[in-house]
Amino acid sequence: MELLRNAVRPYAWGSRTTIPELLGRQVPAPHPEAELWMGAHPGDPSRIVGADGAERSLLELIEADPHAHLGPECSQRWHNRLPFLLKILAVEEPLSMQAHPSAAQSAEGHAREEAAGIPRDAPNRNYPDPTAKPELVCALTEFHALAGFREPTRTIKLLRAVETPGLAKYTELLAAQPDSDGMRALFTTWITLPQATLDELLPEVLDACVLHVKDHGEFDTECRTILELGEAHPRDAGVLAALLLNRLTLRAGEAIYLPAGNLHLYLHGTAVEILANSDNILRCGLTPKHVDVPELLRVVDFTCCDMPILPGEPSACGAVYHTDAPEFELSRCDWAAGEQGDLRVQTGVPQILLCTAGRVQVRGDDGAELELGRGQSLWLPAADPAVHVRPVGDGRTQLFRATSGK
Incomplete structure (x- = not known):
C-alpha cells in the first residue's frame, strides 16, 4: 500500500x-x-x-x-x-x-x-x-x-404545464405515441431543429417556465433547471432536450x-x-465542444422510466453499490463520531482507498502502516497482503473503496 x-x-x-x-x-x-x-x-x-x-x-x-x-x-x-x-x-x-x-x-x-x-x-x-x-x-x-428519459405521461403533463403556441405540436407528437419510440421521435426532432426555428421556440418556452415558477407550479424544480440552462446556453437545443429527462436530487x-x-x-x-x-x-x-448528432442517436437509450436512486446495500460498516459494470465496484464505510471498529480489506484485486471525512489508519498484515487524512487516498495492489482500516480521532469518519468489478 x-x-x-x-x-x-x-x-x-x-x-x-x-x-x-x-x-x-x-x-x-x-x-x-x-x-x-x-x-x-x-x-x-x-x-x-x-x-x-x-x-x-x-x-x-x-x-x-x-x-x-x-x-x-x-x-x-x-x-x-x-x-x-x-x-x-x-x-x-x-x-x-x-x-x-x-x-x-x-x-x-x-x-x-x-x-x-x-x-x-x-x-x-x-x-x-x-x-x-x-x-x-x-x-x-x-x-x-x-438522467434518463422521464416516463412519457409525466413528460406530457410537464409540457402541457408550460405549453406555448410553438410548443403545442411537439407535445402532441409525444402524446400520440407515449413510449420510447415517441420519445426518440421528439428528441430527434428537437435536436435537429433549424437554428431559426429554435430561436423562436426557446424564448417562448423560457417565458412559460418563468410564469410556472411564479405560480409555484407542480414542475417548479424542472422549470428552474430549464431557466438556468437557458440562461447559460440561450440558443442550444440541449435546453429543450433537458425537458425530457428525470430531474434528480x-x-x-x-x-x-x-x-x-x-x-x-x-x-x-x-x-x-x-x-x-x-x-x-x-x-x-x-x-462548445463537438456534437455528432447521428452518432449520438445511435448510442442513446430511449427507455423511459424513473431513474433508480441507489442507497447502497448494507455492508460491514456502510454500503456497497452493486451494478452490472464489470470494470468497477464502489463501497462506502462510515464511522460515527466516537465510533471504533476495524474494517478488514481483502486483496487479490487492484484497489484505491479514499478518505472523505476524518482520518483513518491503514495497517497491513505485513506490519506496514499508513494514515490517511481527508482528501487523501492510497493504492493497494492485488499482490499486497490484506489490510485493516480503523478511524483515528473522535470525529465522523468516511472511507470509499474502489475496486475492479466482478
Missing part, C-alpha cells in the same frame, strides 16, 4: 473552494477546480509517493508489473490496464449533456475512426479508445442531476448508475464518481 498524489482537472464548470478545501489548500483557488483523478488514466495518472518522498507514475508501475498490481485475472481481462478511474467531482455549474457508448459500440466506433485516420486527440473524435464508459456517482453533498450517500446510452447532465454538488477508464463521450449539447 502506498500514498497517492492525484491530479486536479481545472475545468470551467468546477468550484474554486470544494477541492482546495478537501485537500487542505488555500481557499479559494485562483481558478475553478472540477475533478480530482485517482487512477492510471494515461492523460493524468496518479503518482505513488514513496517513504523518501520520491514519486513514480502509477501507470508506469502497472505497465512494468501488471500481475502484481492488477492480479492475473484482472490484467488478462483488461489487457494490463487498470479498468476504473475514481474521481471527486466538484460541480459548480452544469456540465454538457452526454451519453456513453456500450462496449460493442465503442469497439466498432474506435475501429471505424482509426480506419478513417482521425487523430485520437482531434476535437471531432468520438471514440479515442475501444472501451465502454459506464459511471456511478455517489453524492457527498446534496447533488443535482438530469441525491442526498449524501445516495448514488445513480449510468449505464451505456443513458443521457445525463450533472448540475451542481460534490460527489465521488467511479467510471470505466475510457474517454468515449457523445455530447448532445450545452457545450
Whole structure:
C-alpha cells in the first residue's frame, strides 16, 4: 500500500473552494477546480509517493508489473490496464449533456475512426479508445442531476404545464405515441431543429417556465433547471432536450448508475464518481465542444422510466453499490463520531482507498502502516497482503473503496 498524489482537472464548470478545501489548500483557488483523478488514466495518472518522498507514475508501475498490481485475472481481462478511474467531482455549474457508448459500440466506433485516420486527440473524435464508459456517482453533498428519459405521461403533463403556441405540436407528437419510440421521435426532432426555428421556440418556452415558477407550479424544480440552462446556453437545443429527462436530487450517500446510452447532465454538488477508464463521450449539447448528432442517436437509450436512486446495500460498516459494470465496484464505510471498529480489506484485486471525512489508519498484515487524512487516498495492489482500516480521532469518519468489478 502506498500514498497517492492525484491530479486536479481545472475545468470551467468546477468550484474554486470544494477541492482546495478537501485537500487542505488555500481557499479559494485562483481558478475553478472540477475533478480530482485517482487512477492510471494515461492523460493524468496518479503518482505513488514513496517513504523518501520520491514519486513514480502509477501507470508506469502497472505497465512494468501488471500481475502484481492488477492480479492475473484482472490484467488478462483488461489487457494490463487498470479498468476504473475514481474521481471527486466538484460541480459548480452544469456540465454538457452526454451519453456513453456500450462496449460493442465503442469497439466498432474506435475501429471505424482509426480506419478513417482521425487523430485520437482531434476535437471531432468520438471514440479515442475501444472501451465502454459506464459511471456511478455517489453524492457527498446534496447533488443535482438530469438522467434518463422521464416516463412519457409525466413528460406530457410537464409540457402541457408550460405549453406555448410553438410548443403545442411537439407535445402532441409525444402524446400520440407515449413510449420510447415517441420519445426518440421528439428528441430527434428537437435536436435537429433549424437554428431559426429554435430561436423562436426557446424564448417562448423560457417565458412559460418563468410564469410556472411564479405560480409555484407542480414542475417548479424542472422549470428552474430549464431557466438556468437557458440562461447559460440561450440558443442550444440541449435546453429543450433537458425537458425530457428525470430531474434528480441525491442526498449524501445516495448514488445513480449510468449505464451505456443513458443521457445525463450533472448540475451542481460534490460527489465521488467511479467510471470505466475510457474517454468515449457523445455530447448532445450545452457545450462548445463537438456534437455528432447521428452518432449520438445511435448510442442513446430511449427507455423511459424513473431513474433508480441507489442507497447502497448494507455492508460491514456502510454500503456497497452493486451494478452490472464489470470494470468497477464502489463501497462506502462510515464511522460515527466516537465510533471504533476495524474494517478488514481483502486483496487479490487492484484497489484505491479514499478518505472523505476524518482520518483513518491503514495497517497491513505485513506490519506496514499508513494514515490517511481527508482528501487523501492510497493504492493497494492485488499482490499486497490484506489490510485493516480503523478511524483515528473522535470525529465522523468516511472511507470509499474502489475496486475492479466482478
